[in-house]
Amino acid sequence: MVTSIIHRATGVILSVGALALVYGLLALAGGPARWNAFAICLGSPLGKLLMFGFSWALAYHLINGIRHLLQDGGLGFAIPDFIRSSWISIIGSVVLTVLAWGMVLTRWGQA
Amino acid sequence: MNGNANDLRTPLKRARGWGSAKDGTHHFIWQRITAVATGLTGLWLLGMVLSLRTADYTVVHALVADPVNATALVAFLLGMFWHARLGLQVIIEDYVHTPLTGAVAQLAVLFICALAAIASVLAVLRIALGS
Numbered sequence: 001m002v003t004s005i006i007h008r009a010t011g012v013i014l015s016v017g018a019l020a021l022v023y024g025l026l027a028l029a030g031g032p033a034r035w036n037a038f039a040i041c042l043g044s045p046l047g048k049l050l051m052f053g054f055s056w057a058l059a060y061h062l063i064n065g066i067r068h069l070l071q072d073g074g075l076g077f078a079i080p081d082f083i084r085s086s087w088i089s090i091i092g093s094v095v096l097t098v099l100a101w102g103m104v105l106t107r108w109g110q111a
Numbered sequence: 112m113n114g115n116a117n118d119l120r121t122p123l124k125r126a127r128g129w130g131s132a133k134d135g136t137h138h139f140i141w142q143r144i145t146a147v148a149t150g151l152t153g154l155w156l157l158g159m160v161l162s163l164r165t166a167d168y169t170v171v172h173a174l175v176a177d178p179v180n181a182t183a184l185v186a187f188l189l190g191m192f193w194h195a196r197l198g199l200q201v202i203i204e205d206y207v208h209t210p211l212t213g214a215v216a217q218l219a220v221l222f223i224c225a226l227a228a229i230a231s232v233l234a235v236l237r238i239a240l241g242s
Contacts, residue, residue, distance in 0.1 A: 008202055015195040019223075022231040028175060029234035032168040039166040062153070065146055072143060100161065107164050 003086040007064050010057040017054045055100060060093035142197045148190035155183045172238060181239035185232050192228040196221055 027038035041047050067085050070076060076085050118125070128136060159180055163171065174180060199220045207213040 008198075011195070011198045012202065015199060015224075018191060018195060019227060022227045022234075025175075025231045025234035025238075028168075028172060029237040035168045035171070043166070062150065065150065069143065069146065103161060107161075 003064055003067075003089050006060060006090075007068070010061040010064075013054065013057040014061055017050075017057070020050075020054075052097075052101065056093060056097045059096040059100070060089060063092045063096070064089040138197060138200075142194065142201075145190045145194035145197065149187065149194050152183050152187035152190060155180075156187055159183075175235065175238045176241065178239065181235055184235050188228055188231045188235070192224045192231075196224040199224075 024038050024042075027034040042051065067076075067089055076082060159174060163174070175184065200217060203213055203216045203220065207216055
């Protein structure tokens, strides 16, 4: 129940975030000056915070989406399975987000 | 079609499969197909982004211009914006109960997703073909 609502909410968040991706690609196609303006936007504290939130929404929507596809295939329909797999979506998305950011911060020499 | 006196189908047969979207199972199936496409190409892009060590213009430009990456990116953009439109469509159908507001919202979502897909694909083409 809750996982389904969050799936929709993260879907809306990702749709809005996708527009930032469009902005980034247009900036990259527009030359170094425009790209640098975009990079400064992303690198600002607000940009980093939005990227962090966006990455969690992405991790959640990805894991829960795979869960939904498996359920479409008829797997995990019993109520205990359903509840257990919804915890995988919630905890797994947090773990995945932390791992990804740990990797990024290490590679970019900030941790 | 419903008012056709020559229609021998039962009312149940006529209604079956249309649901609230008025579009049968077509929507459901394409939502799943675009989900798989977005997931697979998205994982490729995730690896691409995580492999970056700098936001330097020439490095990112070369990464996106690589033919394999550009292909994955275009496939991702088309599948993802289609998937976004299908998902937002269902959310509007479920939560907006005034026909006019609903229709305007549906049109806005469709146009924004289509424009975003066109703009981003053109940007990738421009980067990949180097003009």
